[in-house]
Amino acid sequence: MGRTSKDKRDVYYRLAKENGWRARSAFKLLQLDKEFHLFQGVTRAVDLCAAPGSWSQVLSQKIGGQGSGHVVAVDLQAMAPLPGVVQIQGDITQLSTAKEIIQHFKGCPADLVVCDGAPDVTGLHDVDEYMQAQLLLAALNIATHVLKPGGCFVAKIFRGRDVTLLYSQLRVFFSSVLCAKPRSSRNSSIEAFAVCQGYDPPEGFMPDLSKPLLDHSYDFNQLDGPTRIIVPFVTCGDLSSYDSDRSYPLDLEDGSEYKYTPPTQPPISPPYQEACTLKKKGQLAKEIRPQDCPSSRVDTFPQ
Numbered sequence: 247m248g249r250t251s252k253d254k255r256d257v258y259y260r261l262a263k264e265n266g267w268r269a270r271s272a273f274k275l276l277q278l279d280k281e282f283h284l285f286q287g288v289t290r291a292v293d294l295c296a297a298p299g300s301w302s303q304v305l306s307q308k309i310g311g312q313g314s315g316h317v318v319a320v321d322l323q324a325m326a327p328l329p330g331v332v333q334i335q336g337d338i339t340q341l342s343t344a345k346e347i348i349q350h351f352k353g354c355p356a357d358l359v360v361c362d363g364a365p366d367v368t369g370l371h372d373v374d375e376y377m378q379a380q381l382l383l384a385a386l387n388i389a390t391h392v393l394k395p396g397g398c399f400v401a402k403i404f405r406g407r408d409v410t411l412l413y414s415q416l417r418v419f420f421s422s423v424l425c426a427k428p429r430s431s432r433n434s435s436i437e438a439f440a441v442c443q444g445y446d447p448p449e450g451f452m453p454d455l456s457k458p459l460l461d462h463s464y465d466f467n468q469l470d471g472p473t474r475i476i477v478p479f480v481t482c483g484d485l486s487s488y489d490s491d492r493s494y495p496l497d498l499e500d501g502s503e504y505k506y507t508p509p510t511q512p513p514i515s516p517p518y519q520e521a522c523t524l525k526k527k528g529q530l531a532k533e534i535r536p537q538d539c540p541s542s543r544v545d546t547f548p549q
């Protein structure tokens with residue numbers, strides 16, 4: 247596969263590199279902002295699950311323009327530094343990380359908390375949806391500690407079977423909850439974004455990090471009648487913007503000559519690095535499967 251083929255297949259990947267964004271996800275946040283004016287009046291924000299950092303780039307540019315913005319970015323993985331962004335490396339589901347984040351907003355709460363977190367997908371839909379919900383709830387828990395009244399929370403959500411329960415939980419804390427699908431998010435993906443505006447916790451609510459928000463004994467399918475909250479579904483990024491499921495020719499608009507752009511920020515010590523080095527040296531051991539072996543060798547396998 248040539249290095250330009252991904253540019254052809256994924257127009258947002260290509261545009262991200264050309265515009266200096268670290269990841270194509272930048273367009274999702276930009277399209278969400280266009281629809282919901284997320285950055286209006288925002289000076290303090292938290293970017294949960296931030297690596298490689300394109301949402302933090304957007305945040306620092308949009309809210310930190312005059313150097314007045316304050317962005318805290320958190321991820322399990324190391325992230326190359328960004329001007330004006332405080333970084334925390336840690337797991338947002340861990341108490342110690344949550345405490346470290348909250349520390350930054352003591353006495354001066356945040357206007358916006360965003361979370362683009364995604365677990366390593368297993369392909370088992372139930373497991374993936376469950377893990378995604380756990381991340382969202384961990385993010386919500388942190389948001390309840392740092393958001394100012396009226397603040398906004400945006401989080402990636404998988405529109406799976408039990409999404410109604412998540413909407414109900416979000417509605418407890420926000421006056422408006424919507425499900426948004428930016429044009430740069432592929433139709434083929436179940437990912438969408440919960441856009442929760444107007445932070446307004448129930449009277450007497452005391453944020454408590456020791457209480458998990460997901461009640462494991464709950465039968466999700468019991469949600470019915472008025473307890474079943476149907477949140478509006480909004481697509482954003484107008485129809486004239488690029489379709490993330492289409493391939494585009496390399497000479498996009500003005501007919502100017504296509505030039506390959508390398509990624510803005512290559513990953514820091516990615517897990518596949520060792521395998522690539524070994525492959526270059528021809529030292530990568532191949533897995534030997536019984537069906538690849540001549541029958542004489544298969545016969546020698548222990549029974």
Ligand code: SAM
Binds near residue numbers: 272298299322
């Ligand atoms: N918004 C990012 C950007 O624009 O560059 C992309 C985020 S990427 C889709 C998802 C990130 O979630 C990964 O970097 C992953 O390390 C992070 N993540 C997954 N689980 C996490 C956890 N429990 N705590 C912190 N980060 C987590």
